[in-house]
Amino acid sequence: DQQVKQNSPSLSVQEGRISILNCDYTNSMFDYFLWYKKYPAEGPTFLISISSIKDKNEDGRFTVFLNKSAKHLSLHIVPSQPGDSAVYFCAASGKAAGNKLTFGGGTRVLVKP
Amino acid sequence: GAVVSQHPSRVICKSGTSVKIECRSLDFQATTMFWYRQFPKQSLMLMATSNEGSKATYEQGVEKDKFLINHASLTLSTLTVTSAHPEDSSFYICSARVMTDTQYFGPGTRLTVL
Numbered sequence: 001d002q003q004v005k006q007n008s009p010s011l012s013v014q015e016g017r018i019s020i021l022n023c024d025y026t027n028s029m030f031d032y033f034l035w036y037k038k039y040p041a042e043g044p045t046f047l048i049s050i051s052s053i054k055d056k057n058e059d060g061r062f063t064v065f066l067n068k069s070a071k072h073l074s075l076h077i078v079p080s081q082p083g084d085s086a087v088y089f090c091a092a093s094g095k096a097a098g099n100k101l102t103f104g105g106g107t108r109v110l111v112k113p
Numbered sequence: 114g115a116v117v118s119q120h121p122s123r124v125i126c127k128s129g130t131s132v133k134i135e136c137r138s139l140d141f142q143a144t145t146m147f148w149y150r151q152f153p154k155q156s157l158m159l160m161a162t163s164n165e166g167s168k169a170t171y172e173q174g175v176e177k178d179k180f181l182i183n184h185a186s187l188t189l190s191t192l193t194v195t196s197a198h199p200e201d202s203s204f205y206i207c208s209a210r211v212m213t214d215t216q217y218f219g220p221g222t223r224l225t226v227l
Contacts, residue, residue, distance in 0.1 A: 032214045043119070043206045043218035044157070089156065093214045100147070101208075101216055103156045 003027045004092050006104035015113050019077040023090035023104050026071065030092035034101070035064060035075045038087045047088075048075070080111045115141050117209050119219035126197055127227055134192045134222045136207030142187035143209035147216060148180070151204045163190040197226040 004025045013019045021035075031052040036044035050057040050064045050073070057064050063076045077084055087108050091101040116139040126132050136146055144165045149157040161182050162170040169182035179201075181193040194201050202225050208216040 034215060036218070041204065041221065041223060043117070043208075043221045046215060046217055049213070049215055098162070099210070099214050100159060100162065101214075105156045 002105070003030075004090060004102045004104040006088075006090060006107045008107050009105070010108040010110070012110045012112065013080050015082055015111055016079045019075075019080045019084065019109055019111070021075040021077075021088050021090070021107050021109070023073050023075075024071060025073075025092050025102075027092070027094070027097070027102075028071070029096035030094040030102075032093045033064070033066060033073050034091045034093075035062070036089045036091060037084075038089060038106070044089060077109075080109075082111050082113050085109055085111045115139075115209065115211055115217040117207065117217050117219040119207055119222050121222060122220060123223045123225075125225045125227065128198050129196055132194045132197055132224060134194075134205055134207075134224075136190045136192070136209070136219050138188045138209040138217075141209070141211060143190075143211070144187060145210045146184060146190040147208045147210070148182060148190075148192050149206045149208065151206060151221075157206065160192075194224065197224070199226045202226045 034049040035047045038044045048059050048062045048064050050066050066073045087106045089106045090104045118137045120135045146163040148160045160175045163182045163184040165184045171177045184190040206221040208218045210216050
């Protein structure tokens with residue numbers, strides 16, 4: 001049973017526009033959420049995180065929104081740049097889960113110049 | 114962010130040999146490190162949690178005698194794939210956790226077993 005799901009396997013967006021990536025989770029014990037960016041044959045790079053006590057966290061072009069009641073989080077990238085083309089993973093953790101990360105399946109983003 | 118290195122980045126070995134992969138936290142101490150495996154076009158699969166000074170905790174379905182983990186210091190964890198076979202060919206990634214629950218990942222090691 002997938003506890004963290006990214007229902008869109010891919011996303012294509014024009015340079016300069018907003019990229020919106022979505023992630024849903026089922027385990028209500030998760031209390032910390034992260035987004036990672038990954039290029040092929042490289043390790044994931046940490047982008048931004050959010051604690052369950054917040055509903056929004058912003059860092060430069062990246063903003064993460066958390067809707068606890070809907071068990072949904074999203075990552076907004078604006079403006080999108082060609083270098084943002086990569087696979088994005090959301091992840092969740094919680095003390096009840098031993099603070100281990102549970103990853104979604106990933107969304108491949110292509111930013112067209 | 115914190116820097117995690119892995120060595121080697123790529124290794125090719127013959128079936129039946131053992132391969133050791135090192136994971137180092139370069140600018141911080143990590144009491145907990147994690148080892149993941151990624152199959153092509155799939156997400157990361159947690160293999161085990163490596164705790165400094167104690168035995169690793171393996172996820173269900175991961176053979177502890179096959180994948181030996183040693184976390185001898187606060188900056189180094191090693192994964193040894195013993196008696197490797199072609200089905201062990203994969204991309205192995207380690208991570209280290211800082212004081213929050215954020216994990217920082219190494220660049221990964223591509224293992225090919227012939």
